[in-house]
Amino acid sequence: xxxxxxxxxxxxxxxxxxxxxxxxxxxxxxxxxxxxxxxxxxxxxxxxxxxxxxxxxxxxxxxxxxxxxxxxxxxxxxxxxxxxxxxxxxxxxxxxxxxx
Numbered sequence: 859x860x861x862x863x864x865x866x867x868x869x870x871x872x873x874x875x876x877x878x879x880x881x882x883x884x885x886x887x888x889x890x891x892x893x894x895x896x897x898x899x900x901x902x903x904x905x906x907x908x909x910x911x912x913x914x915x916x917x918x919x920x921x922x923x924x925x926x927x928x929x930x931x932x933x934x935x936x937x938x939x940x941x942x943x944x945x946x947x948x949x950x951x952x953x954x955x956x957x958x
Contacts, residue, residue: 860905862909866912871887873888876914880946882935908929930947
């Protein structure tokens with residue numbers, strides 16, 4: 859698992875968007891020729907889960923990072939959508955060990 863801080867807009871390197879219900883994040887490189895390679899690279903890697911803090915604009919026009927949850931690659935949707943599709947699997951995550 860890894861922590862991811864995506865910008866939810868076009869940022870030069872890629873285009874990241876989130877569904878209205880925040881259940882899915884769509885990740886694709888800005889260069890359309892790199893999409894298939896990018897998707898295959900992530901699907902074949904050992905890291906299929908991400909804790910997500912997205913950089914986005916709030917309702918006052920300020921940009922900030924906000925916690926979105928834990929997401930996992932949805933391989934079938936990624937293949938169908940022709941981009942990486944991350945599906946939320948948890949709205950809360952444990953980020954520290956319990957006190958013993």
